[in-house]
Amino acid sequence: MNKATLTTVPMTHKLHEGRNEPILDPDLAVLDAHHHLFDRPALKYLMEDYLRDAGSGHRVVASVYVETRAFAWTHGPDVLRPLGEVEFANAVGTLCATGAYGPARVCAAIVGYADLREGDAVAALLDRAMAMAPDRFRGVRQPCLEFRNPDGLRYAPNPPSPGTLDSTGFRQAFRHLGMRGLSFDAAVLHHQLPQIAVLADAFPNTTIVLNHIGIAEGIGLHATGRAEAMREWRKELQDLARRPNVMCKLGGLGMPFWGLGLEDRTEPTSYLDLAAAWKPYVEAGIEFFGPARCMMSSNYPVDGRSCGFVPLWNALKHIVAGCSFEEKAALFHGTAARVYRIAL
Template sequence: MSKVPPYGKVKEGREEEILDPEIAILDSHHHLFDRPHLRYMQEDYQDDVNAGHKIIGTVYIETQAFARVDGPEELRPVGEVEFANGLANKMTSGVYGPCRVAAAIVGYADMTTGDRVAATLDASIAAAPQRFRGIRQIAIAHPDENALRFLTHRPPPDLLKSPAFRAAYRHLAPRGLSFDATVLHHQLPELAQLADDFPDTLIVLNHAGLAMAMDSGPQAREEGFQLWRRNMKELARRPNVVCKVGGFGTSYWGFGFNERTDPIGFRELSAAWRPYVETAIEAFGANRCMMESNYPNDGRSCGFVPLWNAMKYIVQSYSAEEKTALFRGTAEKFYRVDLSLAETVHEKTRA
């Protein structure tokens, strides 16, 4: 059991100087929800954004929050899309700050329903026609049941291989929708096969492929890293796959920061994360990588300020063009977001 309460490090590190404060960031992966004992809503995220980094927009990612409680089962996930789109509309007023929260939205659909998923997709598009960009259904699988203990929603085993999933998956590309894939590193070959079988469907790999090292010793960690590295390089050969670089605050990586009660700064984070960040960018290239906060989930391990400082510190020697791609450009392109006006408003607000 973690010594730190859920998301207990969220506000840590705000005394740190903001590295490269001029870098504009499109946070490509964050969540909002209001559950018993776990609440992280727009005002909480705004509080983190206002801590100093130049977050000009975000991609809202589903957690099966705010689903409808009645009506047809396949339409219940649309409630979360409606929530996120309503929030996005509110944020365009500028009253709540210049950051365009939920500028793009990735919702949930039950991909085990085969062709019936079409109703979910079409209703989600109708609910957020300017922002709905794709769906995510977590596909994490592991032979050790204990490895799944942090999942709030358990996916069916062998989800990516199931005929029903593949029948549902065929409905994405004709609608211009992508699939956000959350898997562990040993599942990356399955994802590569999916990319090969459906070359017209864009896959966005979440959390850099989660090199599972939770509850692992040094030798197992090194073996896992090498397998992850090989699998990432092989997956990157598929041009229809892009990679989110982040999620390192989750327990799966086994860094142990979530178990500590002392403050953790960006230098310590960057030292631990660097091999994974650099490997992911080397495999996919900056133009196919996008940085993410995975907040508030990564708040179990580090504060919002140190998290982004660590990411900036790791890539400090990269070119200006590469940094632009990593922190905003790739996400803008693949989620089809235009934040040029939001950046202008941001600059006027800060002036």
């Protein structure tokens, strides 16, 4: 693997594309179950940017902040440095809870970072984070993406270390989550889903939230390879869904890892374009987990590589247009509110 292969691709984006689209189902309350804020050379996306998107037509009432290792402290023990990001997100949540910045309670819940390879040392991080943001800190995420195709590494700003899920300290650290009523957001690729199933069986009382429907890794594959990846993904996703302590986030489909190529389109991408590409994946998640264990998410601004905020939510609403009122309520706000303990 040469150095050029590992060079991260700059985040070109379509953040504002499609704002002229009519808003589908505008009264439906949306709790965005997964988004980020950060300030990087390739893209700056902070509170005011998310608020601008949240106010673009869809009725976004609250959001869940998910780590990207942004704003980490530059001092102290490495295991505690993620507290800087929790501190930042909690400040945003506090500001937005006042209502002075609009109706969207951005960062109403926080999923922070923890290096679970550190074993029992993670306990101090969790306790400090809970004390720092007692009304918002709900769990941790440690991306464990292990790419079969190295092309995927080019789009990963924080490439994980191989073998994280099987590392010596991981389960020692993981047990501290359940002891504190915290959840684990699992960011993996489809061939790693059996590992998450084993983890869910070992810790049945700890909630695991599968990010991005388990990402069927299709990047760099031709049609036959992508079809095989899809078959493997469906099989493993259905098996994982048999674990009642696993929830599923429906989103992240704008990332290049799926191999859908939406990020390469030069013409505007409408919600109908997105819905056509995303429908098989979203429907599979709902089929296997059910609306009560699924939650919709923007994964913004990362999914902005492929689409604007308005068409993204229009597409998700269009895909589930045939669902009942109760099912839509669960998908768009109810499940996330329950899992992340957000009062609406």
